[in-house]
Amino acid sequence: MSTILVVLESQGSNLRRASLEAITAAKSVSSSVIGVAFNLSEQTLSVAGEYGLAKVSNVTNAEVSSYSTVAYAKAITEVANSSNASTIIFSATAHGKELAPYVAVLFNAGYASDCIALDNASGQITAKRPIYAGKAVETITISTEKKVFSLRPNIFTATKAPTSLTVESKNVSISVGTTSTVKNTIRNEGKLDVLEADIIVSGGRGLKAPEHFHLVEELASAFGGAVGASRAVVDAGWRPHGEQVGQTGKTVSPNLYVACGISGAVQHLAGMSSSKVIVAINKDKDAPIFKVADYGLVGDVFDILPKLTAKLQSIK
Amino acid sequence: MNILVCISQVPDTTTKITVADNGNSINPQGVKFILNPYDEYTIEEGLQLREKLGGTVTAITVGNVSSQEILRTALAMGVDEAVHVLSDSKDAFSVANDIVDAAKALSIDLILFGRQSIDFDSFQMASTVAGLLEQPIVTMVSSLTISGTSVSTERDVEGGKEVVETSLPCVISVQKGINSPRYPKLPDIMKAKKRTIIERSSVNVASRVSTVSIELPSSKRAGIILGDSDADISELVRLLHEESKVI
Numbered sequence: 001m002s003t004i005l006v007v008l009e010s011q012g013s014n015l016r017r018a019s020l021e022a023i024t025a026a027k028s029v030s031s032s033v034i035g036v037a038f039n040l041s042e043q044t045l046s047v048a049g050e051y052g053l054a055k056v057s058n059v060t061n062a063e064v065s066s067y068s069t070v071a072y073a074k075a076i077t078e079v080a081n082s083s084n085a086s087t088i089i090f091s092a093t094a095h096g097k098e099l100a101p102y103v104a105v106l107f108n109a110g111y112a113s114d115c116i117a118l119d120n121a122s123g124q125i126t127a128k129r130p131i132y133a134g135k136a137v138e139t140i141t142i143s144t145e146k147k148v149f150s151l152r153p154n155i156f157t158a159t160k161a162p163t164s165l166t167v168e169s170k171n172v173s174i175s176v177g178t179t180s181t182v183k184n185t186i187r188n189e190g191k192l193d194v195l196e197a198d199i200i201v202s203g204g205r206g207l208k209a210p211e212h213f214h215l216v217e218e219l220a221s222a223f224g225g226a227v228g229a230s231r232a233v234v235d236a237g238w239r240p241h242g243e244q245v246g247q248t249g250k251t252v253s254p255n256l257y258v259a260c261g262i263s264g265a266v267q268h269l270a271g272m273s274s275s276k277v278i279v280a281i282n283k284d285k286d287a288p289i290f291k292v293a294d295y296g297l298v299g300d301v302f303d304i305l306p307k308l309t310a311k312l313q314s315i316k
Numbered sequence: 317m318n319i320l321v322c323i324s325q326v327p328d329t330t331t332k333i334t335v336a337d338n339g340n341s342i343n344p345q346g347v348k349f350i351l352n353p354y355d356e357y358t359i360e361e362g363l364q365l366r367e368k369l370g371g372t373v374t375a376i377t378v379g380n381v382s383s384q385e386i387l388r389t390a391l392a393m394g395v396d397e398a399v400h401v402l403s404d405s406k407d408a409f410s411v412a413n414d415i416v417d418a419a420k421a422l423s424i425d426l427i428l429f430g431r432q433s434i435d436f437d438s439f440q441m442a443s444t445v446a447g448l449l450e451q452p453i454v455t456m457v458s459s460l461t462i463s464g465t466s467v468s469t470e471r472d473v474e475g476g477k478e479v480v481e482t483s484l485p486c487v488i489s490v491q492k493g494i495n496s497p498r499y500p501k502l503p504d505i506m507k508a509k510k511r512t513i514i515e516r517s518s519v520n521v522a523s524r525v526s527t528v529s530i531e532l533p534s535s536k537r538a539g540i541i542l543g544d545s546d547a548d549i550s551e552l553v554r555l556l557h558e559e560s561k562v563i
């Protein structure tokens with residue numbers, strides 16, 4: 001079985017959950033899976049062993065002391081080549097989506113992005129990915145011998161499979177010409193980002209005015225989730241762009257997505273229809289959002305949201 | 317500075333999608349094709365940089381004959397030249413090779429892309445082109461400043477933004493929020509119709525991925541729709557807790 005290299009990313013001092021999902025997904029199509037990481041501690045990497053990774057190359061070159069696409073891409077390709085991997089798997093995170101196509105070029109591989117399923121039944125890995133704003137799903141194959149995939153976060157389930165992990169500290173020889181450097185990272189202070197949340201409560205034009213969004217914020221905090229928004233309310237300046245969910249905003253797949261006063265236009269659905277559970281709250285029983293909902297409440301957000309918030313608080 | 321803006325033609329998102337008899341493409345009948353909405357920002361950013369820094373802006377698309385229409389839109393908005401590479405390939409790798417071939421021929425300093433095409437949402441063209449040219453790349457850029465050869469950007473990442481610096485020549489993909497695209501004026505639209513579009517032939521590299529099949533997604537949603545009474549709200553909380561186990 002050909003070896004798969006999984007690119008591991010951290011979030012603070014933990015491995016990203018999406019990286020653990022990628023390990024499980026890789027193990028479902030190959031028995032030989034290894035990892036590559038940049039400057040992570042043994043402590044951070046130990047979790048990869050719990051999810052079944054036996055070996056990780058931890059690259060510690062000066063060139064990769066902070067994120068730089070060109071340097072990272074070259075280092076990942078170098079590790080893949082020196083370990084005879086034939087396939088590289090990324091998570092479709094902001095960095096993953098930027099790196100994966102670059103690596104595919106250097107690695108002479110075909111690339112399938114933002115996949116939601118991998119299958120190896122025919123001996124040839126096929127992948128499924130949503131297209132046309134999620135109105136269709138394509139199954140694709142990569143014809144080159146070497147292959148690169150990125151996986152949509154929170155679609156694959158990370159499964160524990162403890163094994164003993166060897167972390168190999170690695171200096172790879174790469175020559176990096178002009179590159180890019182991250183000067184600064186501006187965190188959205190005190191606010192959970194929709195891309196990092198297990199639960200998202202989004203508000204749309206049904207909230208009528210920006211000053212009513214406290215109803216959405218309160219419900220989100222009762223759920224322990226993040227606030228999202230439709231484009232209509234972002235364009236109107238009611239909510240910041242970073243909260244927009246949808247085709248021109250962020251693609252999310254939380255465990256629970258609650259859409260409040262959102263009609264469910266196809267461009268909104270494109271960003272959230274792969275959520276595990278969808279709840280719609282809308283006064284129009286014919287609103288398209290109900291077609292993708294697991295559970296719906298037909299009614300007025302001004303009436304329902306405070307009651308739902310109170311109910312959740314009462315059971316805490 | 318010579319800027320290349322890459323633009324693509326896509327089906328309007330509101331179009332109803334039906335799968336063709338061959339099972340691996342969509343029926344083109346009745347589909348309205350438009351300029352990829354992200355590429356309005358791509359063109360606008362090219363024009364604004366030219367206004368500030370001088371130089372030229374060339375728009376390019378790789379596609380069939382009908383895709384020339386979006387080049388007319390780019391000309392009407394104000395790009396200097398428009399290049400059409402005739403190709404039926406949907407493979408991103410082969411399209412990227414055509415863009416690289418043109419960029420080299422035109423001595424381009426900066427290549428601009430949209431964040432993604434709204435048909436395949438594949439989010440790979442910009443990085444593929446950068447990889448082929450071994451140039452730096454920054455994607456999802458919502459703020460771009462260039463002075464001399466220094467390039468300073470802000471891009472969205474999980475939980476915030478990153479400030480990323482690099483230098484020309486480089487590749488950038490832009491996203492909503494970076495600018496407000498202009499609407500072409502009627503006289504400019506008329507003038508653009510008469511302009512000559514530069515034709516380049518495809519370098520025809522072998523494609524690397526292929527679509528085996530396309531299916532319409534099957535909904536496996538429970539679809540339990542309740543009202544707004546207190547009992548309904550309690551039932552929703554019970555369902556989330558006991559059935560879906562998400563809270």
Ligand SMILES: Cc1cc2nc3c(=O)[nH]c(=O)nc-3n(C[C@H](O)[C@H](O)[C@H](O)COP(=O)(O)OP(=O)(O)OC[C@H]3O[C@@H](n4cnc5c(N)ncnc54)[C@H](O)[C@@H]3O)c2cc1C
Nearest residue numbers: 204205206230231232246247248249261262263267283301
């Ligand atoms: C190229 C393109 C890209 C786009 N990208 C995105 C995107 O990324 N994200 C996105 O969201 N949209 C996007 N859109 C816009 C999209 O088409 C819709 O216009 C938008 O999603 C509508 O937002 P909305 O649901 O908040 O508003 P509306 O469509 O106006 O819906 C409001 C809903 O609230 C309900 N309502 C009203 N009052 C109440 C009440 N008191 N209680 C309960 N319900 C109530 C109404 O029944 C209605 O269903 C895009 C459009 C285009 C053309």
Ligand SMILES: Nc1ncnc2c1ncn2[C@@H]1O[C@H](COP(=O)(O)O)[C@@H](O)[C@H]1O
Nearest residue numbers: 322324378429430432433438439440441
């Ligand atoms: N056929 C094409 N011709 C020119 N540019 C393209 C083409 N397809 C995609 N692009 C560019 O690549 C960006 C990202 O598209 P994609 O990687 O396909 O999601 C688009 O916004 C365009 O700028």
